[in-house]
Amino acid sequence: YTSLLASVAHASGKEVLLHLPMxxxxxxxxxxxxxxxxxxxxxxxxxxxxxxxxxxHAVGINNHMGSxxxxxxxxxxxxxxxxxxxxxxxxxxxxxxxxxxARWVAEENGVPASERNVFLDNRLDADDIRRQFERxxxxxxxxxxxxxxxHPNALTLELLERQLPRLKQQGISLVSxxxxxxxxxxxxxxxxxxxxxxxxxxxxxxxxx
Numbered sequence: 001y002t003s004l005l006a007s008v009a010h011a012s013g014k015e016v017l018l019h020l021p022m023x024x025x026x027x028x029x030x031x032x033x034x035x036x037x038x039x040x041x042x043x044x045x046x047x048x049x050x051x052x053x054x055x056x057h058a059v060g061i062n063n064h065m066g067s068x069x070x071x072x073x074x075x076x077x078x079x080x081x082x083x084x085x086x087x088x089x090x091x092x093x094x095x096x097x098x099x100x101x102a103r104w105v106a107e108e109n110g111v112p113a114s115e116r117n118v119f120l121d122n123r124l125d126a127d128d129i130r131r132q133f134e135r136x137x138x139x140x141x142x143x144x145x146x147x148x149x150x151h152p153n154a155l156t157l158e159l160l161e162r163q164l165p166r167l168k169q170q171g172i173s174l175v176s177x178x179x180x181x182x183x184x185x186x187x188x189x190x191x192x193x194x195x196x197x198x199x200x201x202x203x204x205x206x207x208x209x
Contacts, residue, residue: 003056010057015176017092018051018058020079022066024096030065037069041078048082060090060177062149067097076105083111090181092116094149112181117143120150120159129159140172140207145184147177148209173208183208 006016021034030036033051035044052058061083069075070093083089083106093102093115106113118136121129132148140146150156167174175183 002054006056006058015059015178016055016057017060017062017177018055019064020048020051020061020066021064022069024065024067024069026067028065035069035075035079037072037075039075044075044078045082048079052082052086059088060092062092063094063096063102065096066094066100066102070100070102071097073101073105076102077109080106080109080111084109088112090114090178092147092149092177112178112185114147114177114181114184116149117146118148120148121153121156124153124155126155126159129155133159133163136209137170137172140209143207144187145180145208147180167209171206173206175208180208 009016021031023030023034023036033047033054035047039047048061052061061079063070079102080091083091090112091102091106091114093100093106093113095116100115103113103115117139118132120132120136122132123129129150136146136148150160164174
């Protein structure tokens, strides 16, 4: 149902991403359409292009697993080159390893990128998911923006349906990933400007998820 679900999401005004399976250090089984460390460039590029063709309206790519592959600059460069040919596209690094170079390689090659701050539901426990959501809000207030990844399980959906309508009254805006990346880029520019002798004032805005 990939094509159908992607089309329905797009028609509903949602951003669609290719959740691209990648090699992990613990060699967990990979889903169809995965990219692996032992692929050559032609195999890698063909696999990514096939994935994008299978997901209509995709405006970004996010890695599924990938604790092995995202630490390899060469393979990440191949990925960003494919994304450049489908521009405009953005990349979201799930940060399944602290050794990831994916976001750095993306930005070095002009691909807008962000990274996961919080996994909402690594543990399928209602109290833990609530704590992770609270951590997400705290990070958004501290940093100005924060990005979470979750899964469509009943506990996560129940929490989001309950909590998302309350964000506005808490002074937090819910934005698309593309908007969040743009806000983060603006924030970096503001930080750089604040150290410039010509800087006169700084603007504040609502923290965003």
